[in-house]
Amino acid sequence: MAMVLRLGAVALAALMLTACSKLFFYPMEPWVQNPENQGLKYEDIVLIHPRGLRIHGWWLPAAREVPVRGTVYYLHGNAQNISTHLANVQWLPGRGYNVFLLDYRGYGLSEGKPRLPEVYADVQLGLDWLRTARRTEGPLVVFGQSLGGAMAATVLGEERNAQAADCVVLEAAFASYRGITNDIMKTSWLLWPFRWLVLPGMPQQEQDPEQRIGVIAPTPLLVMHSDEDEVVPYTHGERLYAAAQAPKTFQPLHGRHGQSTRDPAVQQRIVDFLADSGCAAAPEESSEPQPVQEEPVLPPLETSPPPRSPERGYTF
16 A cells, blocks of 8 residues: 555656646636627737747727727736636726737647746747737737736846836736745645655746846836735735836735736726826827716725635636
8 A cells, every 4th residue: 555655656746747837827728708798899819939839819909989098918827818817908998008918828729838938938929019010009018917927027027128018017926936836835735745846847046037027127017916815925926026126016905816907996006007107198188078087996905814725726
């Protein structure tokens, strides 16, 4: 019996060593909806890597009835695809922003298998396209959530991308790849004993978001993190903010992981940050009086304990 357990442990360790990137990526191919279901106009965009790999995304134009304020490059978290993350940005066209949502390789209609560091090339491909596309209007904002926020910091922290964006917004991003892997593994009694085998296979420290984020300056940066985040600990947001250089802003949030930007108060906070940071093109003057809207207030801190993260299928 002892021999069986030892062999099982060795097999599990071998599986984990050969699938380290699996911890970061949980892609889904089928869509659950498209923007038209939400009353949004959209266009399918296919970007092609130099070696022929096709990467798919959606282009959401700013609503016609509002002036165009800028363009947002949205990078989603590690699970499912753009169809399930649409709710996090579907409000932006109504506020005057074009939005480009990218699916990494292996997600949705994008070809290939997601692995690090190869996925950085997908993020770079979308950034390069937006910087040269004629349809990109106004300031360019990079908005990354969770894994998308971490990869945004890593890619934007490369010297060739200095000031590639006009503003950067990161929500629920983690500070280091090995750090978040360790945090996730310690929540499972099955995975915890094998962390010493898995952690060395994670991306090198030089690729960590907290090692790269300082290079983003002088681009204005907004770091948001929920103190009730049940997947990526709040300390990761604090570390990212501490490692960043001015101009930078930290916004504490409340609520579950990756859900905060569906709150109108948080949406207003993002729009205010973009306007205050010069990432909102001035609207055309109009002689018609504009209605005055009350600014929403962020909800107070809830005292109920945050829900526990699942044992498998971690989404971040």
